[in-house]
Amino acid sequence: MAEKKITKASEEQIAYAKILNIGMFLGLALIVVTFIIYMSGILSSFIPPQEIPKYWSMASKDFIHSMGAPTGWGWVAMVSKGDYLNFIGIAFLAGLTILCYLVILPILIRKKDTPYIVIAIIEVAVLVLAASGILKSGGH
């Protein structure tokens, strides 16, 4: 690492960048395409666009209770609805970092970079926990 004083990025850094680059464009494309489908009305919506202004001024907790909207990964069962179809792209972007860590983990293991192997594994665990839906807030 430090002994090789070169300005080039490390192998794991390049690997991280590559997967991030591909994933970022895929995620943004998904967001735009699914939103166009939502707006076009090809798929029916859980809440029609014209009804949304009735609900967007509510706290998220009230919105969920009044509409029976899904929390956690409940949206997956509703991707046939135009509005929840958008969650595919959003969740993909939010999950991309986990994928990047999983890609660099074998490189770190091969390099026997123990502190960063541990950090990467704990980070994946933290992000998976956040993504799991266990830690959602019901607040207010």
Added chain:
Amino acid sequence: MKRAIEKIGYFKAKNNHIHGKEKKGLITKKRAFRFFFIALVFLALVLVSSSIFASTEPSPAPPPAAESQMPWWGWSITLLVSTFILGILAVLGGVGGGVLFVPLIGGFFPFHIDFVRGAGLIVALSGALAAGPGLLKRNLASLRLSLPVALIASSAAIVGAMIGLALPANLINILLGTTIIGIVIIMATAKKSDFPVVPKPDGLSQSLGIMGIYREESLDKDVEWNVHRTPTGLILFIVIGVMAGMFGLGAGWANVPVLNILMGAPLKISVATSKFLLSITDTSAAWIYLNSGAVLPMIVVPSVVGIMLGSLVGVKILARTKPKSIKWIVIVLLLFAGARALLKGLQIWK
């Protein structure tokens, strides 16, 4: 298009603090300044008209909430236009999109602060994801510096998001307004150092191998760097993470001073690493908002698209010129947005 999106983050970082070779081009400073003012006036008009049309106020009670006078598509278009302008201003002013987005959209649109914060995190996340690959490949963002810091900040951001979603909207607005005013003070007064002196790297950073070397184009030489005071820095990233999650802000305004002034990373490395860090910190908080039902595609998608397109235009203007006074105008805009959030929270300006 692909290269242009990569450039957004790079130029934002450059605009923040990096002293590279500024290109002089077709557009003069005067023209850019005029363009900036037109954008600012237009933004003011959009926000004021939004405020007038927004007859609704965040209602603590379940439906039926009062409908606004503007049709839904009018709000979507207004949001797209507003975030497009915010994207331009963010690049020219050297701030992240999230820090402008949350107080301004939360203050002048009828959306509940829960949905605004959820969208703000995804806006900041998208910007960081777009900038990340270029910054990593150029070896400006350091993965070795990022990974330990990100672990602390992303864990804290989860806690911040859960606290933020549990607190009442008025209290969040008061805290948000106070935080934004604090950010203004930091932006106006914080010192920066291109190449801080690190007399002796601390034991933790040495054992983790947090060090590097990068090509400084402006000096045409390679610059080696180390960090010190790593334990103190990591403790501060707990606070930064909590605030990022609680308010849905990108945290570049806090990341950079800690990495640069406290830990002694060169300014260019600090700015780039900070931008990349947001892609990890905001991810964990975004999941909490997503899983808690605080994400509405109708708000998120126009915002992400608007900010990204605005950033592309901002980068084109920035590549030609950068009037320094724009930074101060953005600071005034932030101050106004912070005051709006504070007064809204205190129920003085509803």
